[in-house]
Structures are given as structure tokens and as C-alpha cells.
Amino acid sequence: MADSILNELRERLKGAQEEFEAELDRRIEVQRQQFRYRLEQGKVRFEEDMRDWQARYRTGIWRYLTGARIAYLLTAPVIYALIVPLVFLDLSVTIYQHICFRVYGIDLVRRRDHVIIDRQHLAYLNAIEKLNCIYCGYANGVIAYAREIAGRTERFWCPIKHARRSADPHPLFESFLEYGDAEAYRAWMESYRRGKGNFEVRS
Structure with a gap:
């Protein structure tokens, strides 16, 4: 009974998620028309008059720096120092999945689906703001990319919920699988071994 309720809720949630994503796609298309840009081979292209309009809202670098709080300027090196572990994480999980996922038969995570850097095309941002946006896009994208790789690894090796x-x-x-359900876990393990790499916990 409890499983049927959860399955019903899961299906409703899946339907709502699909509807939500369809609405997001529709709104993005509306925004493209409103702000007159298009994607060409993954690159953003604004119409010339739209770029001119955006440029009128750009703050000069000197004004941007002199108008910033001193605490923001002092903490900037702390933020940017994280580029070292972020690049190391990016490189590490990329090497890891290309070696291990191929052995395990897990589909590779497409990095470009998570690491999206495109805000530098906005003419209303000055050079410092563009650099900040590139950095934030990279940092959050790498973390999302690593999370997906970690999630697929967890699904492969230990697909058990927490308490x-x-x-x-x-x-x-x-x-x-449910926490504490030893029978289901062992049944899944045996089924997985017979399947020689085909993974499916349950729908």
C-alpha cells in the first residue's frame, strides 16, 4: 500500500517536472524574442541594436571599483583562490569518469550540460563583472557536474537510501532501495550480477 502511494506520487512528480521544464523552455524562448538573441553553435548572438542598448547600462570599471565596499575588495582574493581546488576537482572527476564509467558501463556525464559560461556576451557588464560571471558559472557548473558523477557512482555501488x-x-x-531492506538489496545484487552490468534499482 505504502509503495503504491509512493509510486503514484513519484509519477505525479515526474509529470509535474516535465510540465515545469516545458514551461521553462517556453519562457526562455519568449526571453530570446524579447531581448533579441539567438544561439549559433552554442554561442550567443545579440542583434546589434540590442547590444548598443545594453551598453548604455554598463558601469565603468573605475566607478565600479570606487563604489564597491572595501570588505568586498578585500575578500575577492579569498573567492578567487578557490579556482585551484575547483580546477583540480574538474580535472579529477573528468579523468575518473572516463576511466571508471567505461569499465562499469555507466553513461558518461556530459560536462557541457552543467558547465555553462555565456554571461560574458552581455554588453551591460564591464570587464570585472564579466570575469566574476565567468568564474561563478564555472564554479557552480563544476560542482553540479561533479555531483552528477558522484550520484551515478552512488547509484552503481550503493543504491540505498539513508535513514x-x-x-x-x-x-x-x-x-x-529502502534503508534496512536487506532482502531487496541482496535480490538487486544477484539480479545485477546476472545482468552483467545492466543497472536498474526500480522505477
């Missing part, structure tokens, strides 16, 4: 809910589990987590 208590986490604040924001990755999307694959809800399909995991």
Missing part, C-alpha cells in the same frame, strides 16, 4: 532525508538529495536518490 533520514538529506536537505537536497541528487535526482537519482529517490529510486534507491
Whole structure:
């Protein structure tokens, strides 16, 4: 009974998610028409008059720096120092998935689906703002990319839910086996071994 209720809720949630994503796509298309830009081979192209209009709202670098709080300027090196571990994380998980996922038969995570850097095309941003936006896009994208790789790894090796809910589990987590269900886990293990790499916990 409880499983049927959860499955029904899961299907409703899936339908709502699909509807939500369709609405997001529709709104993005409306924004493209409103602000007159298009994507050409992944690159943003604004119409010339729209770029001129945006440029009127750009703040000069000197004014931007002199108008900033001193605390913001002093903490900037702390923020940018994180580029070292971020690049190391990016490189590490990329090497890891290209080696291990191919062995395990797990689909590779497409990095470009998560690391999106395109705000530098906005003419109303000055050079410092563009650099900040590039950095934020990269940092958050790498973390999302690493999370997806970690989630697929967890699904492969230990697809068991935790005893208590986490604040924001990755999307694959809800399909995991129930915490404490030893019979289901062993049945899944045997089924997985017979399948020689075909993975499916449950729908």
C-alpha cells in the first residue's frame, strides 16, 4: 500500500517536472524574442541594436571599483583562490569518469550540460563583472557536474537510501532501495550480477 502511494506520487512528480521544464523552455524562448538573441553553435548572438542598448547600462570599471565596499575588495582574493581546488576537482572527476564509467558501463556525464559560461556576451557588464560571471558559472557548473558523477557512482555501488532525508538529495536518490531492506538489496545484487552490468534499482 505504502509503495503504491509512493509510486503514484513519484509519477505525479515526474509529470509535474516535465510540465515545469516545458514551461521553462517556453519562457526562455519568449526571453530570446524579447531581448533579441539567438544561439549559433552554442554561442550567443545579440542583434546589434540590442547590444548598443545594453551598453548604455554598463558601469565603468573605475566607478565600479570606487563604489564597491572595501570588505568586498578585500575578500575577492579569498573567492578567487578557490579556482585551484575547483580546477583540480574538474580535472579529477573528468579523468575518473572516463576511466571508471567505461569499465562499469555507466553513461558518461556530459560536462557541457552543467558547465555553462555565456554571461560574458552581455554588453551591460564591464570587464570585472564579466570575469566574476565567468568564474561563478564555472564554479557552480563544476560542482553540479561533479555531483552528477558522484550520484551515478552512488547509484552503481550503493543504491540505498539513508535513514533520514538529506536537505537536497541528487535526482537519482529517490529510486534507491529502502534503508534496512536487506532482502531487496541482496535480490538487486544477484539480479545485477546476472545482468552483467545492466543497472536498474526500480522505477
